[in-house]
Amino acid sequence: MTGSRQQFAIIAGSGFAKFGGDSAGESVNTRFGAPSSPLKQLQFANHSVYVIVRHGEDHDIPPHAINYAANLVALKDAGVDRVIAINTVGAISREYRPGQLVVPEQLIDYTWGRVHSIYYEPCATLDHIDFTDPFSPGLRSMLLEAASRAETECHDGGVYGVTQGPRLETMREVDKLERDGVDIVGMTAMPEAAIARELGMDYACLSLVVNMAAGRGDKAIHEDIEDSTMTAKMQAMRVLKAFFQRLEND
Secondary structure, three states: OOOOOOOEEEEEOOOOOOOOOOOOOEOOOEOOEOOOOOEEEEEEOOEEEEEEEOOOOOOOOOHHHOOHHHHHHHHHHOOOOEEEEEEEEEEOOOOOOOOOEEEOOEEEEOOOOOOOOOOOOOOOOOOOOOOOOOOOHHHHHHHHHHHHHOOOOEEEOOEEEEOOOOOOOOHHHHHHHHHOOOOEEEOOOOOHHHHHHHOOOEEEEEEEEEEEOOOOOOOOOOOOHHHHHHHHHHHHHHHHHHHHHHHHHO
């Protein structure tokens, strides 16, 4: 990275196990241990972007067992200051449909037992981060603008409810999430978003709706999920290409 050019990274979720191509990438270690995958680099236009595959390249790391701190510290150590997180989610609100994209604005954390902070043990310095807006407004705006340029349907806003997993939710749990104001439900935005904030990194989610949540659709949850995932992935790639193309033109 030269001059004031910012370094971006993508944390790729379910359905993106081979994101970053066939290159071996760089195996790194951090004070929190090893990240989920080697650090790879993708080229978008003339922009080099770091990639970590959140669930591992064999998709064998469940949401509650991901080493979120190691993933983000590895990126921070590589000079990354802006992170685009790709997550697959289920839709609770009928406003969202499988195959669509969402750039959420808020979240509610229902997870437990995860290492939720880089300050998980006594330390010399401690920062009580402001988490009023869990996703970077500037990065959110850039993703939404890229979606518009790519002529891709992408919802602006909504509340991401983060559940523990790896099981999906019961219908009554989804009812409770809806009463809490949750629009989409997934398993990985926390503690990822909070640790990124602790490390001083801008962070925003590009969420792929791949199914309706329990009791919210007229089909079984896993019916047609492969087609929905493929549709959303194609749209997400168009958004990312437009995003980095705009950076080159600025």
